[in-house]
Amino acid sequence: MYQDLTDLDNALSVDVKDKNITEQAIVDEQTKAIEEAINALEYKPANYSKLNSALAQVPEDLSIYTDESVERLNSVIESLNYDLNITQQDEADKQVEALLEAINSLEKRYILGDVNLDGEITILDAKWVLQNIVRLRSLDGLSLKAADMNQDGKITILDARLILFAVTRF
Ligand SMILES: [Ca+2]
Ligand SMILES: [Ca+2]
Numbered sequence: 001m002y003q004d005l006t007d008l009d010n011a012l013s014v015d016v017k018d019k020n021i022t023e024q025a026i027v028d029e030q031t032k033a034i035e036e037a038i039n040a041l042e043y044k045p046a047n048y049s050k051l052n053s054a055l056a057q058v059p060e061d062l063s064i065y066t067d068e069s070v071e072r073l074n075s076v077i078e079s080l081n082y083d084l085n086i087t088q089q090d091e092a093d094k095q096v097e098a099l100l101e102a103i104n105s106l107e108k109r110y111i112l113g114d115v116n117l118d119g120e121i122t123i124l125d126a127k128w129v130l131q132n133i134v135r136l137r138s139l140d141g142l143s144l145k146a147a148d149m150n151q152d153g154k155i156t157i158l159d160a161r162l163i164l165f166a167v168t169r170f
Contacts, residue, residue: 001048001086008037043085046092051080052100065106073102108144113149113163117142121166129160 011033115125131137149162
């Protein structure tokens with residue numbers, strides 16, 4: 001719990017039980033020494049091993065994630081408090097939770113309309129949307145997000161048309 005108990009042990013090791021009243025000054029001095037030793041005690045630091053392993057999970061390349069999700073993560077990392085002591089372990093553990101949550105909510109970047117996630121919008125992306133509409137292909141994750149050109153939450157023929165429109169524009 002405490003880092004160094006030597007001073008306190010020394011102060012406590014002096015036996016004051018048999019001192020009589022005339023030695024009150026000595027007793028007082030001992031009491032004072034004990035109090036000072038107690039006040040000087042420092043708690044051990046909180047355990048940061050979980051936090052350090054959570055930090056090790058932060059992806060090295062953050063450029064593939066959206067700016068907002070990276071900013072959220074960075075602000076959690078910047079607010080980490082490394083001065084907590086062992087009585088504040090709960091708080092240290094909460095930091096781990098917040099950090100892991102920010103890591104898990106990192107969102108990969110995608111280009112709207114780039115359904116096959118190859119970095120460009122082509123006729124193939126429109127084809128994927130059409131295939132999805134006729135249930136020849138299921139879209140999930142980023143592909144599904146990228147397919148919803150008009151951002152209405154549904155994948156329809158309109159999204160395919162908007163992709164084709166974007167292709168012909170380039
Ligand atoms: Ca594409
Ligand atoms: Ca849509």
